[in-house]
Amino acid sequence: MKRVLVFLIAGFLVHGSSAFDLNDIDVGKVVSGGAKLAKAAGGLSDQDEIKLGREVAANLAARYGLVEDAGKARYVNLVGQAVVTQSDRKKIPYHFGILHTSEINALAAPGGYIFITQGLLDTLKDESELGGVLAHEVTHVVRRHIVKAIRQANLIGAGQDLASAAGKDVSQFSQLSDFSINLLSNGLSRGDELDADKGGTILAAKAGYDPAGLRRSIERLAARQKADVLLGRFNKTHPPASDRLKAIDKTLRRNHLTAQGQRLADRFQQTLSSR
Numbered sequence: 001m002k003r004v005l006v007f008l009i010a011g012f013l014v015h016g017s018s019a020f021d022l023n024d025i026d027v028g029k030v031v032s033g034g035a036k037l038a039k040a041a042g043g044l045s046d047q048d049e050i051k052l053g054r055e056v057a058a059n060l061a062a063r064y065g066l067v068e069d070a071g072k073a074r075y076v077n078l079v080g081q082a083v084v085t086q087s088d089r090k091k092i093p094y095h096f097g098i099l100h101t102s103e104i105n106a107l108a109a110p111g112g113y114i115f116i117t118q119g120l121l122d123t124l125k126d127e128s129e130l131g132g133v134l135a136h137e138v139t140h141v142v143r144r145h146i147v148k149a150i151r152q153a154n155l156i157g158a159g160q161d162l163a164s165a166a167g168k169d170v171s172q173f174s175q176l177s178d179f180s181i182n183l184l185s186n187g188l189s190r191g192d193e194l195d196a197d198k199g200g201t202i203l204a205a206k207a208g209y210d211p212a213g214l215r216r217s218i219e220r221l222a223a224r225q226k227a228d229v230l231l232g233r234f235n236k237t238h239p240p241a242s243d244r245l246k247a248i249d250k251t252l253r254r255n256h257l258t259a260q261g262q263r264l265a266d267r268f269q270q271t272l273s274s275r
Contacts, residue, residue, distance in 0.1 A: 044110075044147055044176075046092055053111025055177045056184070060099065060107065060115060067098035067118055075271045079127060080114060080134045086206035089142040096134065104221065104231050106133050107184050108140035110147060121272070124217055127264035131207060132214025136200030143199065145192040146180050153179065190239045197244050198251040204261075211257040215248045 044052065067073060073096075080096035094112040102119040109115075114137045116130075124130050140146070187193070197214065205211035222241035224231060238244065251257070 044150070046111075049144070049147060050092060050111035052176050052180065053109045053113040055174075056109035056180045057095070057097075057113035057115075059177065059181050060109065060184075061097070064117070065100035067100050069098075072121075072272060073098060076116060076121075076130070076134075079130050080138070083131055083135045083138050083203055083207045086203055087138055087142050092141075094138070094141070106137050108137035108146075109184070110141070110144075110180060112141050114138065114141070123220060124268070125220075125265060126213070127268040128204065128210040128213030128262060129217040130213075130268065131209040132200060132204045132211075133217055135203040135207070135209075136196045136214055139196040139199035139203060140188070140192070143192070143195060145188050145196070146183060148192075149183055149188065150176060150179060187236060187238065190243075193239050194244065194247045197247050201248050201251050201257070202255060205255075205257050208261050210259050210261040210263045211252060212248075212259055213263070215245060215252075218244050218248070 076098055077096045080094060084090060084094045092112045094114065096114050096116075098121060099107075099115045099117045101117050102122075103117050104119040104123060106116045106120055107114070114134065116133060116137075120133065121130070124133070188196075197218075200214055201211050204213055218241055221231065222245075
C-alpha cells in the first residue's frame with residue numbers, strides 16, 4: 001500500500017496533469033513592509049496562513065523567477081503531492097514550484113507554498129531524493145514551524161482575529177510577511193530543521209520512497225567544498241550536515257526503516273533530461 005502513490009505518479013506523467021505554476025499570484029503587487037499588524041487570538045487560522053503564504057511566495061517568485069519548463073514543474077508537483085497525501089495536514093492546498101536560481105536550497109512558505117531551486121534539483125540523482133527533500137519542506141508546513149516562530153517573536157498574541165481581514169487585501173500581513181521572508185533567508189531554528197529531517201524521512205517512506213533519499217542528498221552536499229558560493233545560503237540556514245545525518249540515522253533505526261522503498265532513478269533522469 002505504501003508504494004501505490006509512487007507508482008501512480010507514472011500514470012499522471014503519461015496522461016498529463018496540470019502543475020501549479022504560481023500564475024494566480026500577482027507578483028507585481030507584492031506587499032513589502034510597513035503596516036502595523038493587529039494582534040491575533042490564538043495564532044493564525046489556516047486561511048490566514050494561506051494568505052500569508054501567498055504573499056511570501058510572491059516575494060520569492062519575484063526575487064528569483066520561476067522555471068517555466070512545464071514538464072519539470074508538473075513532475076516536481078506530482079512528487080510533492082504524493083508526499084502530501086501521506087501527511088497529517090491535508091486540508092490545505094499545497095503548491096510546488098522551481099525557483100530559477102543556481103543557489104542550492106529548498107524553502108517552505110506558510111500555508112503550503114513550497115519551492116526547490118534549480119540548483120538543488122541539479123544535485124539530486126533520483127526521485128527518492130526529490131521526495132525526501134520535498135517531504136522535509138512539507139514537514140515544516142505540517143508542524144507550522146514559521147507560525148511557531150511568529151508566535152515566539154510576539155508578532156501575534158491576544159486580541160483581534162486576523163481572519164477579519166477580508167478579500168484579497170494582504171496589507172495587514174506585511175509585517176508577518178517581512179518576518180517570514182527574513183526567517184527563510186536567515187534560517188529556522190536548529191530544532192525545527194532537525195525535526196523536519198526526521199519527519200520528512202518518515203513521510204517519504206510512507207509515500208513509498210527509499211527513506212534514505214534525503215540522507216543521500218545531504219551527504220552529497222556535505223562532500224562539496226564549504227566555500228562553494230552556491231551552498232552559502234544553504235549552509236547558513238541549516239544545521240551542520242553531521243548533526244542532520246545523525247538525526248536521520250537515529251530516525252531510520254527507531255522506525256525500522258530499511259531501503260525497501262523506490263528510488264526511481266530512471267524515471268527521474270528521463271523526466272528531467274532537459275536539465
